[in-house]
Amino acid sequence: MSRSQPTETDADVTAETERESFTGQGLPRVEDHRILTGRAEYIHDITPENCLHMALVRSMHAHADVVEIDTSEAEAHPECELVLTGEDLRAEYNPMPTGIETVTTDDGTEGTIEEWSLAADTVRFVGEPVAAVIATNRYVAEDIADLVDVTYDPKDAVADGLAAREDEVVVHESVGTNVVDHERLEFGDPEAAFEEADHVVEGEFSWGRISGVPLETAGVVAQYDDDTDSFDIDCNIQLHTLVDDTIYETLGYDADDVRVNVPADVGGSYGTKIAIHRYCCLAAMASKALDRPVKFEEDRIENLQGGDMHCSDREYRMRLAVDDDGTMCGLDVWFVDDFGAFPRYPINQVLKPLSVLTNSYVIEDAVYEYDLVLTNKTSQTAYRGFGVDPHIYALEMIVDQAARELGMDPTEFRRQNLIEPDQQPYTLPSKNLYDSGDYPATLDRIEEIIEDERDGGLLDPEVVAAKREEGKYRGVQPSVIIEPGVSGSDWTDRQRSDREALADRPRDDVDELPEHLRAQLREDGTVRAYLATDSSGQGHQTLVSQLLADELELLPSDIEVDYLDSVDAPTEYGSAASRMAVMLSGATVGVAEALIEALEAVAADHWEVSTDEVAYRDGQVERADGSDTLSLTELAAIDAEGEKRRTHVSYNYDHPATDFEEFDDAFSQKLPVYPTAAFGANAPIVEVDVNTGEVDILKFYTVRDCGTMLNPMIVEGQAHGGIAQGVGAALLEEFGYEENGQPQAITLFDYLLPSIENVPEIEMEHTVTPSPFTVTGAKGVGEGGMIDAPASIATSINAALEPLEVDAPADQIPVSPAHLRSKLREERQ
């Protein structure tokens, strides 16, 4: 049932004229043509013949016992094909894998957390599915879902992460506590650092629940095959080769019997779609029961309310130890992360900030401590930045506060503590390494840019003063921010590991995830490459065709790029952690070498000479003596005569940290390893209306460095999009909840996405500091903007309001007008 769309020659490649280096060019994307003409096939477009449609019955209570589910009226509907309840699932299938299955409480008792695709005895968040209805079309399925009569016995709910720690209301009685994971990590000697420092600065900061909210909701088409007792599942899940275990383990099948295929076009993911396995499982179960394809399209209200797609929700207490001379001596990070009703796979995002623990600053002694709590809210999943964005925000807030308490200029305070270029590669106290970069020069450059605005521009003192008369306060506060890229995977099992055993864990036990790429010479002399990963707008097909064209000395239009499904592809890590540019470019170089070697071998055998006497050049193999050449078409024909296709090759590019023993401590202790550190300095110029609390970003200046830019157009596109999401996070977006667990943002009228009216003009400069750790020098860049913009916007708001001497006005994200108004009023009273 593979429906992926390879790149095709009708997708114009306008930039190609003659053979030249395509790497580093802003080649327009090969993906665009089909999208722009309406021919792209997203998951919502796939409706096989004879397909049935599923609708879900969802809980309207945040916490309740399910007393009875009466399906009789629904089943009596003439167009009802099936109603599934939690009881049906328990008879035949398994619970869905969770991030933490067993919790040991302080008194030593063990309890387990089970999450089923449909709740049976208890519902734990508004929107949790309790029944699935399958009918002839989506309209009728929704009609019938209304006829399922569920009787609930409501219970008290807890919807606040800090309050949940008290365990007055327990979300899972089986474990008896809401605090399902806790860790305190100490690096260096933080106790001494805090004792000896001249000052200790303390602050509390909160980061509200937000998410990626892709415009395309989740979708799945599942088809059970009775003959082979296996499933074909088309869906828009992210990381389909990695998280397919959440589907096949729930179904109780082997991986090879559950073929998960993601269309070539996915309407945005940003991490959030890794958690749509519930829908895949339910559609598959229904398909098996009915022996027909079953389709589910999530609607927007389902997506926002109970679609398993929310992200980090944190309360921070930060402490910074500083000396009178402005030296940062110690950092103490404590936070509670409210995970919602079930601890999912993205529990790892509480740990990823360790990879950038001290951001761009030299701080050698640090504490990192968290409580991971459950509440009666939708479960968390991953979102662009994977938990780093709140950390960078809270850290930049405490740095601002420290500068103010020391009476220092916040920029000078930052500069004084930046990691210097001669300290690179720089080892963080938390054992990760930054690869390369000149952070002070980057801060200097953004300062120069702002200086221009101070001289007759947006920040001209006269303009600023006149605006203040109107109650509009302008300001900017730059900072240098790191984007960790290209995760290894082993650390993600830290929560499930015996942490005491990690101290002596041998390096050989560490698993790292390579990236897989295949290339095949085709009969017509073109090359088709196969990605093992899915894509949601990042231009992977363009990138691979562009780089492979260079390696093989062909044109991008000679290369087609297609995708593998979860069975054909090895279990690799895929699209996550800003990996793809680095991993795909490394894999492209490797697979091209393998293909060239194969082509030379085929030619050498054909001519009956040794491979030393032939050479691949310019799309053909030549004999060293110049007597003959074989084109790719001829080589394909020769190869086709053999028993085994030698020109079908594959390559696994190892994780770039593998070869560097500097990463061994991080690897063996299961600490996050992110071997590339893209970096940049932001300077958003903001204007705060002190009467309304509204924040207008007048212009967003940014200087960014992601090492080698493989396709500058795509790099900039990622940054633009990331900054736009960062603007939304900083000022607009939040999944608020009532105390009783009722969600307050269930439509796009309540959950405010930035429109063209909210996103400022972005002026972007680039510097290029290649990574010494990666084959192409590229650094990961997929999460930038979202990681850094909220922190920068918040520091700029603080700077704008500094004359009013309000205590940390931007101490919560989003910095909503209501929040700013109340902070300003408190201060005036």
Add this chain to the structure above:
Amino acid sequence: MSTDSTGSDDGPVTEEITITVNGTDVTAAVEPRLKLSDFLRYECDQHGVRVGCEHGVCGACTVQQDGRTVKSCLSYAVQADGAEIETVEGLAAEDGSLHPIQEAFHETHALQCGFCTSGFVMAAKELLEENPDPSREEIETGLADNICRCTGYQNIYEAVERAAERMEE
């Protein structure tokens, strides 16, 4: 959304409508509750009409009805009876060459995942038909009903400006 179709032996109540979709007349018997977006997607195979929110905020489903943009998830197919609808599928020339707006979106990288793109292209078309040389403020107003989650809008401004230049030539 429920109608009195339940339990009726005669099946759901339907109404016959004819809509001209990208120049072709489509006649069908549809339930009054069938959204125009679903009619276009499923009865007319115009999959370029994307459904992102179904409550009129995101604009992915934007099409032109009798020359004006509408959000096709907010109206019913029966309301478009007799109308002329144009979707993104109707833009490229018969020889396959792209409309200047499509071309400009491609060249300026004004799309990433592309799910919002048809809506933006159709909104830009109406804007440029009414105002062939829009300022940035006018582009902002013209596209304020559409949400993009990937590109951050900067390249969309550039696409519209470039398309305006091309269309004037």
